[in-house]
Amino acid sequence: MPPSGNRGEASGPALSRDFFARPAELVAPDLVGRLLTVDAGGADEVRAWIVETEAYLGMRDPASHAHRGPTPRSAIMFGPPGHLYVYFTYGMHHCANVVTDGTGTAGAVLLRAAMVESGAKVVRGRRRAPAATVIADNALLRGPGNLSRGLGLDLRDNGADLCGVAGRVVISSGRGRRPPIAVGPRIGIRRAVDSPLRFAWAGHPAVSRPRPGGVPRC
């Protein structure tokens, strides 16, 4: 149960479209520490702090789905910033991205992990764990597949506007200091494996493994 009436204002204003209209490698670290809200005000509301992201640089990035130009799948990344790009992979997982850069220039930030702030019960209901297994709060939204599953994001959310008035998904600025950021190479890709485009909240227990470089152990 939410402890007390912590309304949306405590998380700061929603990020504007201008925030996303920058190169993905700048937006990605800037999204770490922001608050993600899904289904605000509804019975399934979930709020979570973004703790890990990766930047995909469009046509100049061999690892980006947009590398070879627009296709039916990648077209959304060439559109206006501040929208969701959700894709299905490995026959069973969805991954959620935020579209960046200006209209006509492809770019995206993959949301890799988040820490549940409220709505953990809703998330547990979506994660299918083996019977008698309890998933720790830290692990509920750890990994891009688990994050999308736990937040209920799938292909129906592809193209959703993050900056609209009544959108299902909103990212707000948060309050207080920016968290310390650790940087490392991206995970699970076959090409451009060495580019340091993975960004994480340094030392945060909800970050997926392996932890990016320079993070103090424990």
Next chain:
DNA sequence: CGTGCGATTATCT
């Protein structure tokens, strides 16, 4: 601590 593997299907060549 690390590496390896199978599950399962939308998307691309």
Next chain:
DNA sequence: GATAATCGCACGC
């Protein structure tokens, strides 16, 4: 027909 921005479990050091 091949691939894949994953996950969780198995196994070895």
